[in-house]
Amino acid sequence: AKKAIALMLAEITPTYVEKAIRMAGDDEAQKPIIEMARAGNLAQAITDEKAMIAKNPTSGAAAFNLAVMLDATGAYDEAITQYDAALKLGPKDYYTEGRTECAQRAAAAAALMAD
Numbered sequence: 001a002k003k004a005i006a007l008m009l010a011e012i013t014p015t016y017v018e019k020a021i022r023m024a025g026d027d028e029a030q031k032p033i034i035e036m037a038r039a040g041n042l043a044q045a046i047t048d049e050k051a052m053i054a055k056n057p058t059s060g061a062a063a064f065n066l067a068v069m070l071d072a073t074g075a076y077d078e079a080i081t082q083y084d085a086a087l088k089l090g091p092k093d094y095y096t097e098g099r100t101e102c103a104q105r106a107a108a109a110a111a112l113m114a115d
Contacts, residue, residue, distance in 0.1 A: 022068075022094050022098075023037070023064070023065050023068055024060070024061035024062075024064045024065055024086075024092075025061075026061060027059060027061040027062070029052065029056075029059075029062075030052075030061050030062065030065055032048075033045050033048050033049050033052065033065065034065065036048065037065075037069055042072065042073060045069055046066065046069050046070065046073070049062055049065055049066040049069065050066065053066060058089060059089070060085075060086045060087075060089035060090030060092075060095070061086075061090075063082050063083075063085040063086035063089060064082070064083070064095050064098065066082045067079045067080075067081075067082035067083040067085075067086060067098060067099070067102070068098060070082060071083075071098070071101075071102045071105070074109070076102055076103075076105060076106035076109065077106065079102050080099060080102055080103060080106065083095060083098055083099035083102060084099065087099065
């Protein structure tokens with residue numbers, strides 16, 4: 001009985017996974033925005049990244065970093081749009097990985113809301 005209870009508790013106990021999130025820092029103009037996000041000022045970093053994209057709409061790094069930040073806030077649909085933009089501008093393996101993981105989180109969130 002103890003084993004069955006332990007198995008059941010393992011199945012229903014929430015687990016938390018931390019993962020380092022890669023941001024595209026190969027564009028020097030991205031570094032202050034990345035540092036702002038890492039320092040915890042995500043809202044301002046998102047605002048600044050959107051302004052950066054308005055000035056330079058061909059920056060794949062900016063689109064990707066905006067996607068990562070939107071993803072982190074749970075704005076999955078908007079994040080997926082930005083991941084797609086980044087992939088069109090300069091496909092990189094980690095852009096694809098970020099988009100795939102975001103889509104999985106979006107599906108999981110939608111499934112939770114459906115219940």
